[in-house]
Every structure is written in structure tokens, then in C-alpha cells.
Amino acid sequence: MNTFSKIKNSIKKRHQSRKIWIKLDEDLKKTYIDEEGNLQFHDQYLEEISTIQQKTKDDNLQHILEKLIETSAKKENQHNLKNISEKFIIEKFTSKNTNAIQWIETFEKECERFNITKDETKIDILRLFLEKSCLEWYSSMIIKLTVNSEWNEWKNKFLETFRNQGWDVVTYALTFRYKEGLLIDYAIKKERLILEINKLIDSKTMIDLIATGLPGFILNKLNRDELNDTTDLFNEIRKYEGMMYKKNSTIIKSGTFPHKNKTNEKKPCKTCESLNKGIRYHPEESCWFKKNKNESEKVFKARNVNNNSIIEVDINTETKNE
Structure with a gap:
């Protein structure tokens, strides 16, 4: 048959198979079907393949394929979720x-x-x-x-x-004040803290809460009527960043070497004060009045000793004369 020749040419490797339909004309029916309708070929009956068994095999194969597709879909879904999560605009x-x-x-x-x-x-x-x-x-x-x-x-x-039901977070956000660093960093952080406790707060109240935490001399330079949004406040306080830098640098310079300042601090001479010579700033050990005082004390003691010895001689002489 021509159909058989085509199938033979189609199969190139071992264990390959093809399923085709063959139309049975009268001559073929005599060859493949007996009088009772059984399939045969010459004197042998052909093996019957149950449609139920074939369907079960097909169902099992389909189930395996569905499992594979489901597994691959889950892996792909997890990969897609990770990619999507990276696009989320939200902190962990x-x-x-x-x-x-x-x-x-x-x-x-x-x-x-x-x-x-x-x-x-x-x-x-x-x-x-x-x-x-x-x-x-x-x-x-x-x-x-x-x-x-x-x-x-x-x-x-x-x-x-x-969910936090206490007042600690609210108190911290509302009382948060500027201490050091950039003014704009303080303002942005306080805005975030307030929005975390109340995202429905109006702009004017938000500006007031941020501004009251600024240093007094910066707050006095801001015109409250001109500030309608927090961006206006941010633009204004950025103008005064230089003033805060100068103030902070002055504090750092004055407090960098406190021990050096204490060492170089001049003290009045105690000797001059005790002798009523006025307030004089010089080392006490090199005081001129202290040296003169010491020398005068030595002379006074020597004279006393000499006088005492003279008096003793006179008394002894008088006793002997008697």
C-alpha cells in the first residue's frame, strides 16, 4: 500500500511510531475483517487495544505534564514576584x-x-x-x-x-528638635516622623511643628505668611545653612583644646596681694617682693641672735662682778 510506503519513509530512528487512518474499501474489509466483524490479517486475529487503557495512559501523561507546568509556573511566579517587589515604593x-x-x-x-x-x-x-x-x-x-x-x-x-497604641512615638515626633548637623536634614526627618503618626495633617500645621524645632535666631528670620507648603520651608531654611556652619565651627574651635586654655590661664601673684602691692600677673617663684622679703627675714633673725648673745654676756659679766 502507498500508505505503508509513506510511513516507512517517515520513520528514521528506532522506536519511532506513527498513527494514521486507513479507509477500508470492500477488498480491504475482506482481508482485515471476518464475517463476525473481528479484526484479522490472513489467518490470525489482531491484538485488541482497549480505548479505556489508552485513555488512562493519556490521562496519566497529561497529569504529569500539568505537574511539570505547575512547578515551572511557580518558579517563574516566584521569580516574577521578586522582580515586582524590587519596584515597590515602600521600606521594609x-x-x-x-x-x-x-x-x-x-x-x-x-x-x-x-x-x-x-x-x-x-x-x-x-x-x-x-x-x-x-x-x-x-x-x-x-x-x-x-x-x-x-x-x-x-x-x-x-x-x-x-500596632503601637502608646504615646511614646507621638511625643518623640512632636518634641523632636534641631541639635546639630544640617537644618534641612532635621526638617525632612521631622516631617517623616509626623507623617508616620498622622498622614492627614494639613500643611500649615506641619510647617508650624517643624519650624518650632529650629534654633531661635533661625526661626525669627522666617516669614510665616509666606510659607504655604513644606517645600517653601525647606527652601527658606537652606538659605541659613551657612550661619549654622559658622556657629558650629566657632563652638568647635573654642572647645577643641580646653586643657590648653587652662594651662595658659594667668593667675595673680599671691605674694604681691599679701603685701598689698596690687594685682600682678607673674610666676610666684620669681616674684621680686618675695625675694626681698626672704632676705629681710634672714637679716632680722641674725640681728636677734647677735643681740641675744650680747645680752647674755652682759648678764654673766654683772654676776661675776658681784
Whole structure:
């Protein structure tokens, strides 16, 4: 048959096979089918292949292929999640973050921006934005809730664990003041601290809170009516960075060598003060009045000794004369 010749030419390697359809005309039916409809070839019946067995084999093969595709899809999905997470505009969360509510809201907005809507995907990508003890919390939650749980349940557990309900953070943010360094660094940091406790604060209140933490002589140079946004405040205080640099450098120069200043500090001579010679600044050991005082004391003592010896002689002489 021509069909057989074509199949033979198509098979080039061992164990290859082809499946084709052959139309049975009257002559072929006599050759391959007997009177009862059984398949045969000459005097031998052909082996029957069950369609159910064939279907089972096909199903098993399809199941294996689906598993392979699912595994490769998961690996590709994890790789894609990592790439997407690098584009998230959000800092990693640690237990030191002041406002867990704002952070989780920002995280959800970033998920929406990248069309991450499945709960399982949100839970999976959350792990990439946790650090230190928060990662330990995530591992515990995986055991308790598993990845297949609802995102709202994870969110509620997150807020129950990390939400700060005390006043320490609020007090620190509102009382934060400038101490050293650049003025603009102080202003930016205080703005961030205030936004972490209240992102809905109005611009004027924000400007007032930042400005009141500035040094007094800088604050007096700012016109409050001209400041409508924090960017206006930032532009203004940058003009006075040079003044702070000069002030800080003066403080450093005056306090660099305190021991040297103490060494060179002049003290009045105590000898001159005791002799009422006025306040004189010179070393006490080289004082001229001290030297003269010492010499006069020596002469006075010598004279006393001589006088005493003379008196003793006179008394003895008088006794002998008697």
C-alpha cells in the first residue's frame, strides 16, 4: 500500500511510531475483517487495544505534564514576584516602625498598582518586605494560618501584633528638635516622623511643628505668611545653612583644646596681694617682693641672735662682778 510506503519513509530512528487512518474499501474489509466483524490479517486475529487503557495512559501523561507546568509556573511566579517587589515604593517593615496601619495600607496600594489581587500572592510577597523579628512572626503565621488563608485574616493579625497604641512615638515626633548637623536634614526627618503618626495633617500645621524645632535666631528670620507648603520651608531654611556652619565651627574651635586654655590661664601673684602691692600677673617663684622679703627675714633673725648673745654676756659679766 502507498500508505505503508509513506510511513516507512517517515520513520528514521528506532522506536519511532506513527498513527494514521486507513479507509477500508470492500477488498480491504475482506482481508482485515471476518464475517463476525473481528479484526484479522490472513489467518490470525489482531491484538485488541482497549480505548479505556489508552485513555488512562493519556490521562496519566497529561497529569504529569500539568505537574511539570505547575512547578515551572511557580518558579517563574516566584521569580516574577521578586522582580515586582524590587519596584515597590515602600521600606521594609521592622518592629521599630512607628505606624503599622499606614505601612500595611501602603503595601496594599502597591499590590493594587502591580495588579496583585490574589490573597495567596499578597501573603507570599509580604515575606519579602519583613525583616528581623517580623520574619519570625511570618514563619509562625505560616504554621498557624498557612498561605492559602484569606488576606484580611493576615492583615488583622499583623495589626494586632505590631500596632503601637502608646504615646511614646507621638511625643518623640512632636518634641523632636534641631541639635546639630544640617537644618534641612532635621526638617525632612521631622516631617517623616509626623507623617508616620498622622498622614492627614494639613500643611500649615506641619510647617508650624517643624519650624518650632529650629534654633531661635533661625526661626525669627522666617516669614510665616509666606510659607504655604513644606517645600517653601525647606527652601527658606537652606538659605541659613551657612550661619549654622559658622556657629558650629566657632563652638568647635573654642572647645577643641580646653586643657590648653587652662594651662595658659594667668593667675595673680599671691605674694604681691599679701603685701598689698596690687594685682600682678607673674610666676610666684620669681616674684621680686618675695625675694626681698626672704632676705629681710634672714637679716632680722641674725640681728636677734647677735643681740641675744650680747645680752647674755652682759648678764654673766654683772654676776661675776658681784
